[in-house]
Amino acid sequence: MKHYAGVDIGGTNMVIGIVNEAGETQKMVKIATEVKRGGEDVVRRLAEAIGQVQKEAQVTIQGVGIGVPGFVDHVKGTSVFAANLGWKDFPLADLLSAQIGGVPVFVNNDVRMYVYGEATGGAGRGFRHVLGITVGTGMAAAMYNDGRLYYGSGGRAGELGHVTLEGIDYVCNCGLTGCLETVASATGIARQAREAVARGESTVLARQFPGEKVADITSADVSKAYDAGDPAAIAVLQRTGTLLGRGLAAAITLFSPDLIVVGGGAAQAGERLLKPMREEIERAALSFYWRDLQIKPAELLEDAGVVGSALYARGRLEAGEVL
Numbered sequence: 031m032k033h034y035a036g037v038d039i040g041g042t043n044m045v046i047g048i049v050n051e052a053g054e055t056q057k058m059v060k061i062a063t064e065v066k067r068g069g070e071d072v073v074r075r076l077a078e079a080i081g082q083v084q085k086e087a088q089v090t091i092q093g094v095g096i097g098v099p100g101f102v103d104h105v106k107g108t109s110v111f112a113a114n115l116g117w118k119d120f121p122l123a124d125l126l127s128a129q130i131g132g133v134p135v136f137v138n139n140d141v142r143m144y145v146y147g148e149a150t151g152g153a154g155r156g157f158r159h160v161l162g163i164t165v166g167t168g169m170a171a172a173m174y175n176d177g178r179l180y181y182g183s184g185g186r187a188g189e190l191g192h193v194t195l196e197g198i199d200y201v202c203n204c205g206l207t208g209c210l211e212t213v214a215s216a217t218g219i220a221r222q223a224r225e226a227v228a229r230g231e232s233t234v235l236a237r238q239f240p241g242e243k244v245a246d247i248t249s250a251d252v253s254k255a256y257d258a259g260d261p262a263a264i265a266v267l268q269r270t271g272t273l274l275g276r277g278l279a280a281a282i283t284l285f286s287p288d289l290i291v292v293g294g295g296a297a298q299a300g301e302r303l304l305k306p307m308r309e310e311i312e313r314a315a316l317s318f319y320w321r322d323l324q325i326k327p328a329e330l331l332e333d334a335g336v337v338g339s340a341l342y343a344r345g346r347l348e349a350g351e352v353l
């Protein structure tokens with residue numbers, strides 16, 4: 031059986047795993063990214079960690095896939111711009127490959143890696159047209175179509191979180207006002223709950239998080255309050271799901287997927303979020319688009335970035351071309 035290394039690089043940690051060709055994780059290690067030490071130092075420690083997990087798993091890897099936040103050039107294998115890593119036109123694939131004996135390294139955007147993993151080894155197995163969204167700290171999407179990812183001009187396709195919608199007034203980190211992710215994200219859910227408390231609404235969250243503690247409310251707390259029948263929490267998740275559905279109604283009309291996979295931390299809200307989302311899709315899009323559309327939670331969960339990156343490396347090597 032063939033083996034690949036999958037790497038998920040975030041601003042805080044890097045997760046490195048050995049994954050077999052069936053998509054099963056064999057060894058996994060998490061190390062601090064330590065962005066401040068610079069990109070070349072990150073690559074050196076990455077090469078060491080790959081060597082170490084490879085040894086522990088007693089296998090020889092065929093290739094490495096790396097998911098990186100921000101804009102990437104997946105053909106050249108560079109990180110074009112990653113704000114939270116401080117990288118600009120950083121030749122990640124070449125630098126790493128040179129340090130691991132010339133083993134091929136493939137770089138892609140982290141959300142695309144995640145969706146590639148779900149499409150080929152997770153909830154999307156057997157589907158040809160998969161739209162994947164991650165609802166985490168922010169919100170993003172990627173499209174998988176007959177074995178290939180969709181990139182768009184400059185590789186910028188997929189930033190559904192930065193579509194602005196009527197009815198959203200928050201200023202986004204990107205500078206625009208009204209971005210979907212200011213509501214449809216873990217951060218957005220927590221913020222709406224804090225505002226309900228500030229407005230003096232009668233909610234269990236006001237009692238659980240008195241005074242300055244209100245800043246500690248998470249999207250998971252909102253789900254718990256929802257389950258206790260709290261009207262404010264129900265209203266927050268209802269509104270979030272509805273706005274998410276509105277964004278997706280436009281996306282499915284454009285792409286016509288046969289499956290939407292919903293992943294990311296906030297997706298753990300499950301049906302609390304998916305029910306109003308589905309209702310809004312059915313209200314805002316023509317029935318041709320949703321009649322046979324399936325909507326599923328992600329299956330690979332916290333391993334998804336690593337598994338997706340490894341399966342992407344497998345895909346690139348097997349196809350002998352850019353996917």
Ligand SMILES: [Zn+2]
Nearest residue numbers: 192202204209
């Ligand atoms: Zn934005």
